[in-house]
Amino acid sequence: MNLNGKIAFISGASAGIGKAIAETFAEAGANLILSARRIDKLKVLAEDLHSKFGTETQLIELDVRNFDKVEAAIKNLRSAWANIDILVNNAGKAKGLDKIQGGLLSDWEEMIDTNVKGLLYLSRLILPGMVERASGHVVNIGSIAGLEVYPSGNVYCASKFAVHAISKGMVIDLNGTGVKVTNIAPGLVETEFAEVRFDGDKSRAEKVYQGYKPLEAQDIADIALFAVTRKHHVQIQDILVTPLDQATATIVNKKQ
Numbered sequence: 001m002n003l004n005g006k007i008a009f010i011s012g013a014s015a016g017i018g019k020a021i022a023e024t025f026a027e028a029g030a031n032l033i034l035s036a037r038r039i040d041k042l043k044v045l046a047e048d049l050h051s052k053f054g055t056e057t058q059l060i061e062l063d064v065r066n067f068d069k070v071e072a073a074i075k076n077l078r079s080a081w082a083n084i085d086i087l088v089n090n091a092g093k094a095k096g097l098d099k100i101q102g103g104l105l106s107d108w109e110e111m112i113d114t115n116v117k118g119l120l121y122l123s124r125l126i127l128p129g130m131v132e133r134a135s136g137h138v139v140n141i142g143s144i145a146g147l148e149v150y151p152s153g154n155v156y157c158a159s160k161f162a163v164h165a166i167s168k169g170m171v172i173d174l175n176g177t178g179v180k181v182t183n184i185a186p187g188l189v190e191t192e193f194a195e196v197r198f199d200g201d202k203s204r205a206e207k208v209y210q211g212y213k214p215l216e217a218q219d220i221a222d223i224a225l226f227a228v229t230r231k232h233h234v235q236i237q238d239i240l241v242t243p244l245d246q247a248t249a250t251i252v253n254k255k256q
């Protein structure tokens with residue numbers, strides 16, 4: 001499973017699943033374009049990857065919600081970095097866990113703008129080059145929340161249902177172009193996700209991952225690496241992965 005000579009663009013590489021994918025792809029030999037808003041975290045990661053694996057990186061301080069910035073970032077890539085082989089649309093989040101009748105508009109906008117529009121912006125800018133080269137792979141990070149709606153999940157679930165629909169749309173529209181699409185739908189993964197959802201409330205966030213063994217970001221990175229290293233004729237379209245103790249979005253075998 002090697003990615004020697006490949007260029008991968010990863011959104012949301014400063015933490016969690018995106019960071020683990022960066023580390024895993026770097027170890028497999030890829031060079032990386034890493035983007036997120038927290039550039040300081042990307043710098044530390046890039047230095048680490050360079051010293052461990054000799055990875056070359058381009059770092060982009062980027063809020064995927066801003067189309068003009070996303071467009072400038074992609075258009076300004078130097079020619080050596082312009083031919084992106086793998087796009088990992090990972091940047092995303094849940095904000096809040098409120099019933100729809102009491103939801104915060106700002107939470108809804110942040111989720112829809114990041115999870116759906118950010119993914120679309122990057123894809124719209126990077127896919128034409130892949131199609132032109134008849135080669136490339138898009139990995140979208142969906143969620144079990146894109147397959148099932150859970151109580152108070154309303155808009156987060158809607159944003160992830162949209163990701164799943166967009167992934168399917170990509171598979172259909174890119175059919176015959178040589179470009180592959182993989183949608184990965186994780187269940188509970190222990191990252192900064194719950195802390196972000198609950199606005200930095202660490203004790204509330206910790207409870208999400210207590211009483212069972214959640215997935216680790218590395219588990220998702222292993223799957224992403226597997227998906228992007230299959231033979232040319234193999235396209236893994238969809239993967240649902242949960243911890244052993246998770247049956248559905250809401251059924252989790254938690255010990256007291």
Ligand SMILES: NC(=O)c1ccc[n+]([C@@H]2O[C@H](COP(=O)([O-])OP(=O)(O)OC[C@H]3O[C@@H](n4cnc5c(N)ncnc54)[C@H](OP(=O)(O)O)[C@@H]3O)[C@@H](O)[C@H]2O)c1
Binds near residue numbers: 186
């Ligand atoms: N953890 C789970 O249980 C779980 C389950 C299913 C799916 N997912 C999905 O997995 C993906 C990664 O989440 P995670 O669990 O790794 O969470 P995380 O640890 O909070 O990481 C989220 C990443 O997204 C980036 N990000 C957030 N808003 C952004 C924006 N506006 N522009 C650019 N980057 C942004 C963050 O970087 P900055 O803050 O530096 O910008 C960070 O690198 C998300 O799409 C999430 O919905 C997570």
